[in-house]
Amino acid sequence: MFNKKIEILSTKYKNLEEQKRFSSYKGKKVFSKSGAYVGKIKDVTYDTKNTITGVIVKSKKTLFLDLNYFSSDTEDLVMLTIEPFINLIGKKVIDSEGKLLGKIIDIDRNKTDNDFKSLIVREKFYKKPFIIPKRHVHVTKENVILKKAYNNN
Amino acid sequence: MKSKKEIKKPKTDLITSDDILGKEAVDSEGTILGTVTKLHISNKNNKIIGISIDMGLLSPDLFVGINHVKYFGIDTILLKSVPAVKFKNKIVKNHQGIKLGKVYKIETNDENNKNQITAIIIKPKLISTKDNFKVKYDQIKEIGNSIILKKHFIKQKINKKSTIKLLHE
Numbered sequence: 001m002f003n004k005k006i007e008i009l010s011t012k013y014k015n016l017e018e019q020k021r022f023s024s025y026k027g028k029k030v031f032s033k034s035g036a037y038v039g040k041i042k043d044v045t046y047d048t049k050n051t052i053t054g055v056i057v058k059s060k061k062t063l064f065l066d067l068n069y070f071s072s073d074t075e076d077l078v079m080l081t082i083e084p085f086i087n088l089i090g091k092k093v094i095d096s097e098g099k100l101l102g103k104i105i106d107i108d109r110n111k112t113d114n115d116f117k118s119l120i121v122r123e124k125f126y127k128k129p130f131i132i133p134k135r136h137v138h139v140t141k142e143n144v145i146l147k148k149a150y151n152n153n
Numbered sequence: 154m155k156s157k158k159e160i161k162k163p164k165t166d167l168i169t170s171d172d173i174l175g176k177e178a179v180d181s182e183g184t185i186l187g188t189v190t191k192l193h194i195s196n197k198n199n200k201i202i203g204i205s206i207d208m209g210l211l212s213p214d215l216f217v218g219i220n221h222v223k224y225f226g227i228d229t230i231l232l233k234s235v236p237a238v239k240f241k242n243k244i245v246k247n248h249q250g251i252k253l254g255k256v257y258k259i260e261t262n263d264e265n266n267k268n269q270i271t272a273i274i275i276k277p278k279l280i281s282t283k284d285n286f287k288v289k290y291d292q293i294k295e296i297g298n299s300i301i302l303k304k305h306f307i308k309q310k311i312n313k314k315s316t317i318k319l320l321h322e
Binding site: 031036037072074094095098099100139140145 | 176179182183184226230231244246248249250251295296298299301
């Protein structure tokens with residue numbers, strides 16, 4: 001992969017074989033636990049002790065992903081241990097009586113973990129968005145199914 | 154932004170074929186399987202026994218028994234479960250996300266009409282010298298957008314002779 005010879009100037013490292021580089025991360029694809037595409041890595045973050053803490057991913061929104069959510073990290077891609085909340089954006093919302101309420105345009109969160117407080121849904125682009133609290137959500141997989149019927153007016 | 158109110162159930166229980174045909178069928182995971190194109194009615198008792206779903210050009214229609222229909226909704230038809238056929242042609246990856254192939258065939262246990270998946274047969278990439286192989290359901294780590302296999306999944310070779318024998322039994 002890295003053909004050009006690199007001269008090493010270090011008191012600690014003799015070679016670069018077990019070292020990773022930012023350039024190998026940039027543009028790498030990130031996939032969720034179930035194999036859904038999340039985005040591409042734009043940048044790598046590290047703390048004051050020079051330890052890598054995570055990556056910045058260009059997704060539906062720009063996302064900081066903690067390294068603790070990495071399941072595997074190969075040459076071509078990164079797999080996560082979670083289904084990131086960001087992947088809910090764009091999914092359809094259907095109530096328990098089969099009514100299509102709209103699509104998720106944004107997500108309201110309380111904390112920085114992989115959870116959400118409510119979904120912001122819009123039926124059509126010219127209509128006002130509305131909120132669906134998390135307690136009304138039954139399933140969040142391919143699309144979102146609610147526990148009860150909803151009035152769209 | 155307002156939170157939407159819950160609605161009361163409609164007064165009438167009557168629906169017509171117009172309320173069913175042409176609507177999208179959604180399984181219990183929210184996957185839109187296709188469009189409902191037919192209603193199947195029994196000649197003996199004049200009852201609806203099922204629906205047919207058009208799953209696209211490259212897939213055969215799916216017949217769903219009426220017992221698997223949860224609700225004939227305003228916009229969609231909700232199903233009670235996930236049909237096993239949904240997994241056909243799904244991409245199969247290993248635990249590191251590396252693509253192994255696609256689901257070629259699904260083996261199910263049809264006891265008690267539960268249609269549970271027991272194994273999947275995977276076809277490696279189109280241009281490949283590798284043979285199809287089988288993986289039991291308990292070797293699957295995750296099913297979602299793709300099928301992710303467990304870290305040390307067990308591959309079973311398929312004996313071409315035995316598969317032919319099964320078809321003729």
